[in-house]
Amino acid sequence: MNIYKYEFRKYLKGTIIWSFSIIAVLFFYLALFPTFSAEAGQFEKLMQQFPEAFRKAMGLNDMNLANIQGFYSFTFSYIVLIGGIFAMKLGVDITSKETREKTSDFLLVKPLKRVGILTPKYISAFTHIIIMNVIYIPSSFIAIELFKNGNYNSNSLFLLTFSMFFIQVFLFALGALIGAAAKKLKNVLPITLGIVFGFYVLHLFNQTIEDEKYSYLTPFGFFDSGYITENAAYSRSHFWVCIIFSIIFIILSYAIYQRKDIPSV
Numbered sequence: 001m002n003i004y005k006y007e008f009r010k011y012l013k014g015t016i017i018w019s020f021s022i023i024a025v026l027f028f029y030l031a032l033f034p035t036f037s038a039e040a041g042q043f044e045k046l047m048q049q050f051p052e053a054f055r056k057a058m059g060l061n062d063m064n065l066a067n068i069q070g071f072y073s074f075t076f077s078y079i080v081l082i083g084g085i086f087a088m089k090l091g092v093d094i095t096s097k098e099t100r101e102k103t104s105d106f107l108l109v110k111p112l113k114r115v116g117i118l119t120p121k122y123i124s125a126f127t128h129i130i131i132m133n134v135i136y137i138p139s140s141f142i143a144i145e146l147f148k149n150g151n152y153n154s155n156s157l158f159l160l161t162f163s164m165f166f167i168q169v170f171l172f173a174l175g176a177l178i179g180a181a182a183k184k185l186k187n188v189l190p191i192t193l194g195i196v197f198g199f200y201v202l203h204l205f206n207q208t209i210e211d212e213k214y215s216y217l218t219p220f221g222f223f224d225s226g227y228i229t230e231n232a233a234y235s236r237s238h239f240w241v242c243i244i245f246s247i248i249f250i251i252l253s254y255a256i257y258q259r260k261d262i263p264s265v
Helices: 001-033 033-038 040-047 052-057 069-099 104-108 114-147 153-183 186-207 223-230 234-258
Strands: none
Touching: 001 033, 001 069, 001 114, 033 069, 069 114, 069 153, 069 186, 104 186, 114 153, 114 234, 153 186, 153 223, 153 234
16 A cells, blocks of 8 residues: 555656646647638648548548547547557556666565565556546546537547547556566656557558558557447457457566566665
């Protein structure tokens, strides 16, 4: 419990800053929607001048940006990128900081098994991911209500918005595995940005070629906004790939952390 409280307090300020930052980004984009929707015809003509591959990569090919649901789906693709960076950074940091900061003596001298050290860390991290989503989800619907120009499917929008939680869990679990496995890691941000942006670029590439098998290689492809909007549901196969691999990453991180040689001062 002491480890949980320490980790919770340590990351709470950062979680609040990240949460309100993505809300600020959301309100900034949606505040542009009334003006944008009035000029949607001209924008569509402008987009037709760009290559089809570019429109697909940016998610603009089959998306109706003249209504709030389409515009929010476009905006959400950037929101979930920020949320993904937060989650993976949290995962890498929480399992590697004793190695990086050489503070293992404080934890390992206690009468606790390493599982007893890692578990409250993970519970704390999941608490922060939940906090971010609890703050963001209602805020997103408030923003939509403020700037909407018509009706929208609340079920599909909720599912789309809630998908950030599952993507964050996947990236957190992968980050925790990397943090546990890394022997020398001076800074968590470069590896976090490299992997998350790599996944995102792969997602953009998949949108261009429209090959379903590539969507299983990136968490940003697990929850396709077009599929969710059309079916008001998640793709079952993608959903279970996300859940199963998240569990595998967590189990592997436990196994590696148990055997890891953690240096002390």
